[in-house]
Structure formats: C-alpha cells, structure tokens
Amino acid sequence: MSVKSAIHKEVFTPHDEKMLAAVQVKRRTKKKIPFLATGGQGDYMTFICLSVTNKKPAHVSITKVKQFPGSSTFTKRSMWTIDQLRQVNGCDPNKDCPEFDLAFDNAFDQWVAGSAGEKCTFIQILHHTCQRYSSQSKPEFVNCQSKLLGGNSILHSAADSVTSAVQKASQALNERGERLGRVEEKTGEMKNSAEQFAVTAHKLAMKHKC
DSSP states (O other): OOOOHHHIIIIGGGTTEEEEEEEEESSSOOOOOOTTTTTSSSSSSEEEEEEEESSSSSOEEEEEEOOTTTTOOOOEEEEEEEEGGGEEEOOOOOSSOSSSEEEEOOEEEEEEOOOHHHHHHHHHHHHHHHHHHOOOSSOOSOOOOOGGGGSHHHHHHHHHHHHHHHHHHHHHHHHHHHHHHHHHHHHHHHHHHHHHHHHHHHHHHHHHHH
C-alpha cells in the first residue's frame, strides 16, 4: 500500500471522508518549534491533504498530516475548511517548480513539494475543488501556470480521454451493428436463393418423371 493510500485509509476513511489529493512537503523557512517527544525537532514527514465528506452537503478540508520516525501511524496536526483558504501562490507562473504557499485566515506557510509534478497535480485538483465547493469568496490563485487553472489540466485531459473512449466504443458498436446487419441481410438473400433453387430442382424433377 502506498503512503497516500495509507493516509486515506487511516486518517480520512474512519471519518467518512474521501481524500482528493495529497502532497508531501517540507517548509522552505524553518520555524522555531519546541522539542517534540515523538521524534525530535522537525524530524518527521509532512503531507498537505485535501478531502471532502461523503455526506451531503459536502464539506471540504485542507489538513496537515504528519508521520513521526519509528511510527507507522499518521496524525492530524492542523485543519482548515476550504472557505478559510485565502490565497494559493504557485511562486512561478512561467515554469514548473516545487515551491508553493498557502495563506489561510489564521496561518501562512511556505512549502516545497517532493517534486514539481506533485505540486502541480495538487494545485490543479485544489483549484478545481475550490471552484466547485467554495461557498463564500473563492481563494486567489497567483503566480500559477495557466495549465494549472484550467485549459489543459489533468482533470480536463482525463475527462477528454473518457469522452474519447466512450465515443470510440460507441463507434465500434455501431460498426459492429452495421456488419451484423449486413450479415443478416446476406443470410436472408442466401436463404431466398436456396428456396428458389429447391423449387426449381423440384420442378425439374417432376418434369423428368413425366
């Protein structure tokens, strides 16, 4: 089981939530924090997770999840609703990069993801989710590449792929139906020909008897 699958199962499933996206991150700027008995100062793995409740009306949350050394479990450390998110800063609108910032009503964090790809995927899904679920003013997305905010996003690409697959399957079924129709038509013609041949053969047989 992958780490993200384990987080989904352990942290969100028990609360009847579905994890939409997760990205492993580290802080770009170190914070002065007290010694943590569970693993020492700052010695842990951090994930920013996006989740939605299964029950309606849906509630979307952004949660900071940590895993400390020597532990196989994951722990929720901070959580915000999507309406508390004020700004998402992609840090560079011209190229892929792993850095991004999240600003909430009462918090601001500067992160660097494990890779530019992970960050891009997370922001794409986060933007799509905000457009769908934000009940108040939607958060501002700044310094983000246009591909992350629509256009050729992975979400649209996935939808296009599904649509294309359905169209191809439909076309294949139509072509198969046409072929079956032609086979049935040909079979009918052969049956008629056989019947005509049988009648003609019978007539000839009767003629010779006479």
